[in-house]
Amino acid sequence: MPVKRLCNTHNKITVNGMFSGPTLEVRNGDSLEVKVVNKARYNVAIHWFTIQGQEGTLWWHAHSSWLRATVYGALIICPRLGESYPFPKPNLETPIVLGEWWDANPVDVVREATRTGAAPNISDAYTINAQPGDLYKCSSK
Numbered sequence: 001m002p003v004k005r006l007c008n009t010h011n012k013i014t015v016n017g018m019f020s021g022p023t024l025e026v027r028n029g030d031s032l033e034v035k036v037v038n039k040a041r042y043n044v045a046i047h048w049f050t051i052q053g054q055e056g057t058l059w060w061h062a063h064s065s066w067l068r069a070t071v072y073g074a075l076i077i078c079p080r081l082g083e084s085y086p087f088p089k090p091n092l093e094t095p096i097v098l099g100e101w102w103d104a105n106p107v108d109v110v111r112e113a114t115r116t117g118a119a120p121n122i123s124d125a126y127t128i129n130a131q132p133g134d135l136y137k138c139s140s141k
Contacts, residue, residue: 003070005101006125007138012070013040013062020130021060021073023095028055028080042067042107048075055079055086057095066106066120072097099127 003012015021047063062071074095100123113120125132132139
């Protein structure tokens with residue numbers, strides 16, 4: 001999908017046309033079945049967490065090359081029905097997912113580093129919920 005950040009549009013691998021991908025919300029102990037259809041030109045593995053015995057906000061992400069730069073989303077694990085978090089309920093809950101943005105194909109960035117033996121280029125921006133912060137050019141609120 002074409003994704004515009006930092007004034008430039010690049011074709012990026014997205015999930016259901018979304019960058020970042022959808023937030024998944026489950027309960028501790030649930031079984032989650034996700035059907036993944038890969039229409040990208042790269043092999044992609046998705047990294048999941050066990051839902052048993054965990055609560056809080058985690059993230060799901062691609063685990064192939066650097067595709068986790070665009071293939072990711074929040075995974076919210078709520079307590080079992082009738083149970084509560086081990087802390088006071090906040091007034092407002094908003095998932096915040098931190099990431100990075102390269103003004104290039106992240107797969108090409110890691111390939112170049114592998115080819116040359118150098119460290120990968122640092123990202124062009126840090127992101128919050130897939131948006132560069134206010135200090136970057138062409139940022140949205």
